[in-house]
Amino acid sequence: LEEWDRTNESISELNALLDDPDTDLELKSLAIEDLETVKAALPTISENMKQTLVPRHPFAALPCLLEIRPGAGGDEAGLFAFELLRMYTAFCSRRGFRSNVIKLEVGDGPAEDRLSEAVMEVEADGAYEMLRTESGVHRVQRVPATETKGRTHTSAVSVMVLPSFPETGGGMDNALNFDDPSSDYYVDPQEVRSEKMRAGGAGGQHVNKTESAIRLTHMPTGIVVSMQDSRSQHANRKKAWQILRARLAEARQEAREQEVVELRRGVLGGVARMGRGDKIRTYNYGQNRCTDHRSGITIHSLNNVLDGGEGLETVMESVRSWLVDQEVAALVADELAKDKEASRP
Numbered sequence: 001l002e003e004w005d006r007t008n009e010s011i012s013e014l015n016a017l018l019d020d021p022d023t024d025l026e027l028k029s030l031a032i033e034d035l036e037t038v039k040a041a042l043p044t045i046s047e048n049m050k051q052t053l054v055p056r057h058p059f060a061a062l063p064c065l066l067e068i069r070p071g072a073g074g075d076e077a078g079l080f081a082f083e084l085l086r087m088y089t090a091f092c093s094r095r096g097f098r099s100n101v102i103k104l105e106v107g108d109g110p111a112e113d114r115l116s117e118a119v120m121e122v123e124a125d126g127a128y129e130m131l132r133t134e135s136g137v138h139r140v141q142r143v144p145a146t147e148t149k150g151r152t153h154t155s156a157v158s159v160m161v162l163p164s165f166p167e168t169g170g171g172m173d174n175a176l177n178f179d180d181p182s183s184d185y186y187v188d189p190q191e192v193r194s195e196k197m198r199a200g201g202a203g204g205q206h207v208n209k210t211e212s213a214i215r216l217t218h219m220p221t222g223i224v225v226s227m228q229d230s231r232s233q234h235a236n237r238k239k240a241w242q243i244l245r246a247r248l249a250e251a252r253q254e255a256r257e258q259e260v261v262e263l264r265r266g267v268l269g270g271v272a273r274m275g276r277g278d279k280i281r282t283y284n285y286g287q288n289r290c291t292d293h294r295s296g297i298t299i300h301s302l303n304n305v306l307d308g309g310e311g312l313e314t315v316m317e318s319v320r321s322w323l324v325d326q327e328v329a330a331l332v333a334d335e336l337a338k339d340k341e342a343s344r345p
Contacts, residue, residue, distance in 0.1 A: 007045055010038050054327040057129060058253065059163035064128040065102075065246050066120040066161055071137065073155025078107050078114035080140045080283075081157045083306060085118050088134075090308030097124040102239050103229050119243060121164060128163050133319040135161045136280030143286070152286060156279070162246035185249045192244070193217040194237070199228035216240045223247050281315075290315060295322040 014035040017023050023031070068085055070077035085101070092099040103119035122131065138157045143150055165185075180186060197213040213228035214236040225247070227240040281292045283302060290305045291298045295318040304311035 007038055007042060011035065014038065053331060054324050057132070059132075059249070060129040061125055062128045063124055063164040064122050064131055064161055065164050065243065066118075066122065066131065066134065066159060067243075068115065068118045068120070069158045070115060071156035071158050073140075073153065075107075075114055075146075076140070076142075076144050076153055077155040077157055078116065080138075080155055081115035081118070082113045084138060084157055084159065085115065085120065087306050087308050087312065088120060088131075091312055092122055092124075092127075092308075094308055095124075095130075097122050097127055099123070103227060103243070121242075123164075128161065130316070132161045133316045133323070134159050136278050139279055139282045141282060141284045141286065160250070162243075162250045164242065165245050165249070184252060185245070187218070187245055187248055191219050193219060196233065197226075197228070212236060214240045216244050218244060218248060221248065221251065223251070292319055295319050 014031050017031045018028055018035070066088055068081050068088075070081040073080075089099055089101075100121045100123065101118060102121050103117065105116040105118070107114040107116045136159065138159055139154060140157070141152055141154050144153050147153065181188075193216070195215045195217075196211040197215055198211050199213040212231055212233045213226065214233060215224065215226040216237075217224050223244065225240045225244045227236040227243070229239070230236050280294055281290065283290050283306070285302065287300075288302045289298055289300050290302055290311065292315050295315075297315055297318040299305055299311045299315060301311045305315065306312075
C-alpha cells in the first residue's frame with residue numbers, strides 16, 4: 001500500500017510540474033520520461049497489492065483430485081469428457097506434475113473412449129491452487145462424427161477440483177487435519193457406512209467371484225463414493241476414503257464461502273460468485289476458439305488448449321486474476337459495510 005501511495009503521489013507531482021506554465025522545456029521533457037516510467041510500474045504494483053490483500057485459500061498448498069463427468073449431450077458429452085481428461089493429463093505432464101487416473105469408468109457400447117466418470121489425482125504441492133479455476137461446467141460446440149447434416153451440437157461436461165489430503169492427517173496444519181476431531185475437516189468413521197460389493201464391468205472371472213468393490217456412504221450428507229478399479233479391496237477402500245474426504249472438505253469450504261457471500265449480499269449488490277453448476281467455458285470447434293465466461297478471455301487456438309499447451313495456461317492465468325479481482329471487490333464491500341455501520345448514530 002505504501003508503494004502504491006508513493007507511486008500515485010509521484011504521478012500527481014509530475015502532472016503538476018507539467019501543468020505549471022513556469023516549468024522550462026528541459027524539465028518538462030524529463031518529467032514526461034519519468035511519468036511514463038512511473039505509470040508503467042503501476043500495473044505490477046497493483047497486481048502485487050492485490051495478491052498481498054487477498055487471503056490465501058486454505059487448500060492452496062495441497063495436491064488435488066479432478067473429477068470429470070459428462071452432462072447433457074449424450075455420447076458427445078462422454079467423448080468430450082475423455083478429451084478433457086487427456087487435456088489435463090497433457091497439461092500436468094508439461095508442468096512436470098505427477099498425475100494418475102485413480103478411477104475410470106467408460107460407457108457401454110462400441111465407443112471405448114466415451115467416459116462415464118474419471119477421477120484424476122495430481123500429486124504436486126500447490127496443484128489445487130493451479131487447477132481450482134477448472135471447477136464448473138465446460139461446454140463443447142461441434143459437429144459430431146455421426147451427424148450427417150452438418151449440424152452443430154452442444155454438449156456439457158462437469159469438472160470438480162477437490163483438495164487431496166495425505167493418507168494420515170499427521171504433520172498437517174491442525175485446521176486441515178482430518179484425524180483431529182476439532183478440525184473442520186474431521187470425518188468421523190462412525191458416520192460412514194462401508195459396503196463390499198462385486199465389481200461390475202470388464203474383469204473376467206475375478207469380477208464375478210470376489211467382492212473387491214467398495215462403497216462408502218457419509219450418512220449425515222448422503223455423499224456416496226464407490227470404487228472398483230483395483231482387484232484389491234484394500235486399495236479400493238483407500239482410494240474411496242481419499243475421494244470421500246476430498247468431497248466433504250470441498251463441500252464444507254463451499255458452505256463457508258457461501259455464508260460469506262450471503263453476509264455481503266445487499267452491499268454493492270453483492271459480489272459475483274460462480275459455483276460448480278455454472279457454465280464457465282465454451283470450446284467451439286467451428287470457430288477454433290476457447291472462451292472463458294468468467295474472465296472473458298478468448299483464445300483462437302483450440303487445439304493448443306486441448307493439448308494442454310500455453311493456450312490453456314493463459315486461460316487459467318486469466319481466471320486466477322479474475323478470482324483475485326473478485327476477492328478484492330469483496331474486501332471493498334466489507335470495508336464499505338463497516339464504514340456504513342460505523343456512521344450510524
